[in-house]
Amino acid sequence: MRCAVLFGRRSGRGDRSRVLRQTVGGLTRQGHEVEVLHAPDVSSAHAACAQAVSDSVEVLVVVGGDGAVRLAASQCVGSSTAVAVVPSGSGNDTAASLGIPARLDAAIEVAGTGALRRIDVIRVHPSPSSSGGEAASSVVVGSVPAAADARIAARSARLPSGLGPARYAAASLAEIPGMSVRDYRLTLDGRERECSALVLTVCNLPLFGGGMRIAPDADPGDGLLEVVTIDSVGPVAAIGLLRRVFAGTHTTHPAVRVESCSSVRIEGPDLTAFGDGDPVGNLPLTCTAVPGALSVVVPGAPQPETGSA
Helix, strand or coil: CEEEEEECCCCCCCCHHHHHHHHHHHHHHCCCEEEECCCCCHHHHHHHHHHHHHCCCCEEEEEECHHHHHHHHHHHCCCCCEEEEEECCCCCHHHHHCCCCCCHHHHHHHHHHCEEEEEEEEEEEECCCCCCCCCCCEEECCEEECCHHHHHHHHHHHCCHHHCCHHHHHHHHHHHHHCCCEEEEEEECCEEEEEEECEEEEECCCCECCCECCCCCCCCCCCCEEEEEECCCCHHHHHHHHHHHHHCCHHHCCCEEEEEECEEEEECCCCEEEECCEEEEECCEEEEEEEEEEEEEECCCCCCCCCCC
């Protein structure tokens, strides 16, 4: 099998060059043909991934975190090139949501010998720019936070990567004292609803924020998105609710609402939404599920790929 390896240089902790060497060595010992992509910056990473897809590379192995996975996925959507993940970022929520082990040797084993699965992605369509030009859409694999959770994501991105998954929890605790509800208008599959929310997250995968089970029932293969909103709660209750989000037991709380839809338009305050840890555009924006758009490598016996893009 032909593999291309993308090294996500922006994320992770410790000696990640060692992780890259072990990944290449492990895949080579499995008998695969391995090429390491030259990607010193984001622009060259996009170009290298696009070239790998054009060259019909069978698996694009991402050594990195959620942002690197999103970058690779944006080039592999609709193609026969599958994305495999060797998690080495600070959050690794995409990998964990797909059942990919955190242990390095086990993740490399899955990358080279796992099963192929088609999953949905979120297509994010921002509003037109202030100059009237059409804003480019983007692909998100995991989730799109668009309220106080977006501000938490922005703060988390500024914290040292050495904190790992604790970055999001630390950012949450820093933001909670100043959080306030904001008014939103949601249009879910054509049905309008106005709400006030502290948290508003559109989810394709169950995990975000370094292991929070924000949408515990999200299924990336059902063609639907889960829209999670959390109404006003006080600072003390918010900390308790934060603990419940990590466990995935928050959905029964009276302030929490979870709705399924294939597309949602979000209108609200002047705020930048995030996708898999990166900014994806200012509100208003529309998130749409694209069924079966991406092939990924997951634990399991190798099998022929099914489904269509």
